[in-house]
Amino acid sequence: MSETTDRSLLLRGITKSYETGAGGSKTVLEGIDLHIGPGELVVLLGANGSGKSTTLKIASGMIAPTAGEVQIGRTDITQMRGETRRQSRMKLGMVFQDARLIRRRSVLSNVLCGTLGRHQNIATALGFLPQSERPLAMACLERVGLGALAGQRASTLSGGQAQRVSVARALAQKPSVILADEPVASLDPESAEEVMTLLTTVARNERLAVLCVLHQIDLARRHATRLIGLKKGHIAFDLPASEVTDTMISTLYTRDAP
Amino acid sequence: MTRTDIRPAPDSGNIMVSRFSSGTFLGWGGAATLLFILAQAAHNTQVSPTNLITGAGRIVDIVGRAVPPDWSQLPSEWGPTRETIDIALIGTALGAILACPLALLSARTLVPNPVIRMLARSIVALLRAVPDLVWALIFVTAVGLGPFPGVLSLILHTAGMLGRLGAEMIEDMDVMPLEAMELAGANRLQIFIHGILPTLMPSMFGLILYRLDENLRCSLVLGFVGAGGLGFQLFTAISLFQYRTASLLLLMILVIVLIVETSSSAIRKRLM
Numbered sequence A: 001m002s003e004t005t006d007r008s009l010l011l012r013g014i015t016k017s018y019e020t021g022a023g024g025s026k027t028v029l030e031g032i033d034l035h036i037g038p039g040e041l042v043v044l045l046g047a048n049g050s051g052k053s054t055t056l057k058i059a060s061g062m063i064a065p066t067a068g069e070v071q072i073g074r075t076d077i078t079q080m081r082g083e084t085r086r087q088s089r090m091k092l093g094m095v096f097q098d099a100r101l102i103r104r105r106s107v108l109s110n111v112l113c114g115t116l117g118r119h120q121n122i123a124t125a126l127g128f129l130p131q132s133e134r135p136l137a138m139a140c141l142e143r144v145g146l147g148a149l150a151g152q153r154a155s156t157l158s159g160g161q162a163q164r165v166s167v168a169r170a171l172a173q174k175p176s177v178i179l180a181d182e183p184v185a186s187l188d189p190e191s192a193e194e195v196m197t198l199l200t201t202v203a204r205n206e207r208l209a210v211l212c213v214l215h216q217i218d219l220a221r222r223h224a225t226r227l228i229g230l231k232k233g234h235i236a237f238d239l240p241a242s243e244v245t246d247t248m249i250s251t252l253y254t255r256d257a258p
Numbered sequence B: 001m002t003r004t005d006i007r008p009a010p011d012s013g014n015i016m017v018s019r020f021s022s023g024t025f026l027g028w029g030g031a032a033t034l035l036f037i038l039a040q041a042a043h044n045t046q047v048s049p050t051n052l053i054t055g056a057g058r059i060v061d062i063v064g065r066a067v068p069p070d071w072s073q074l075p076s077e078w079g080p081t082r083e084t085i086d087i088a089l090i091g092t093a094l095g096a097i098l099a100c101p102l103a104l105l106s107a108r109t110l111v112p113n114p115v116i117r118m119l120a121r122s123i124v125a126l127l128r129a130v131p132d133l134v135w136a137l138i139f140v141t142a143v144g145l146g147p148f149p150g151v152l153s154l155i156l157h158t159a160g161m162l163g164r165l166g167a168e169m170i171e172d173m174d175v176m177p178l179e180a181m182e183l184a185g186a187n188r189l190q191i192f193i194h195g196i197l198p199t200l201m202p203s204m205f206g207l208i209l210y211r212l213d214e215n216l217r218c219s220l221v222l223g224f225v226g227a228g229g230l231g232f233q234l235f236t237a238i239s240l241f242q243y244r245t246a247s248l249l250l251l252m253i254l255v256i257v258l259i260v261e262t263s264s265s266a267i268r269k270r271l272m
Ligand SMILES: Nc1ncnc2c1ncn2[C@@H]1O[C@H](COP(=O)(O)OP(=O)(O)OP(=O)(O)O)[C@@H](O)[C@H]1O
Pocket: A018, A019, A028, A046, A047, A048, A049, A050, A051, A052, A053, A054, A055
């Protein structure tokens, strides 16, 4: 029971205003409530500037909300500082638009870097990667279908391969939640399909909560268990993928008259 | 009234012409001034073709007395040769080590505190601004003749050069992968050891090799102010009019510089 409830993400009453200089401020998120349970892949849709990335940054603790709280499992991470905050970060795997690998290191080393948070000791401070995690790291690489490339330099990978390695790195963290901001935006259709399939099966099989920002409606419809539409910092809809109509989606992207 | 002032005048074509001619006038004036400055510089430094022509005879005479090189001196110059190379090696190595904290502390991306950063940058600027020859003169006065003042001056100069280039390299680095490591729960030391170092190491090593190459030449010149090695031998030979020894030394220097230059550039190519 606790195993599964730990693997969920809850945002409650999230509001975010950015300072705009000269004492002004701009509210980009207002009263956002969302819950993602274990095994779910939820896609966040919305026009440019609607606040999707801001939502993910707040969920990951990268930036603090102006109001509201973020819970991973039953832990509120918004008030955390220092060491407890760093430890809570391990529970969150992140996948970005670009893979953000250390290009000069091997694929396996990059995946092992995902485990550093669990091994804060003299050996890792001296430059050694945690050898006890090698089997897990290899398993994660096999999981994304790239076990054969373990020894290769990250700089030699194609965009799609690099993105799958970054998913493997996130899995090596043993996360409860995975957050992905436009993970397939720079991939060709085939690689995009592969990465999305990977994220869906990971969510289903490892019982993780996955929140993913996408601009490709068809991919979203095919892979998401649920779709959340964000418009101007408000949630426009939050429905099972099958119940979302084309009209609902097109209103997300139309600019209404002022 | 004010509106008509802003509009271009009907005869703006003429204005263009006169502006153009005034530009040409300025150009000629500038050229004349530059010529005058160069002429007085030549006069001041006693540049004179006649002196060169009369001096040519003596140059031929010296060259004549310098050939053939005195090969019998070769065995006794091995010691100074090794000293020159060792000065360059140890000066570069210790200078590179000193450069590391300076580069890290002056990189904007790593040190948010402007006071610490400015302090580190000022030290680097000072180390670089003072020529290595001047450092050598200071250290010869302080610790006496020999290779040690040469090593000291190379350490400081190298730390200055590498400190600045290293800081620039760190600032140019892609921080996104580092941010990803931080978000995955790695601490600052781990990010440095596992993220920053592997990324910078090859180009840092290339810079250090390049510096070694430069430092070898520096260590030859440093010998002239008493800081040991082949340079000191060359200075002594010329002062004592032993031109055949001097020509041998020049040949040896040429060979060493060529060897170090080609091997360091070959290694650097393989690193990139
Ligand atoms: N650091 C910041 N300071 C001020 N305003 C910001 C900042 N970051 C984002 N914004 C503003 O917040 C709004 C939402 O930005 P956000 O990046 O969340 O949009 P998005 O939905 O991810 O858009 P896109 O589809 O283009 O990625 C935008 O209007 C943006 O200009």
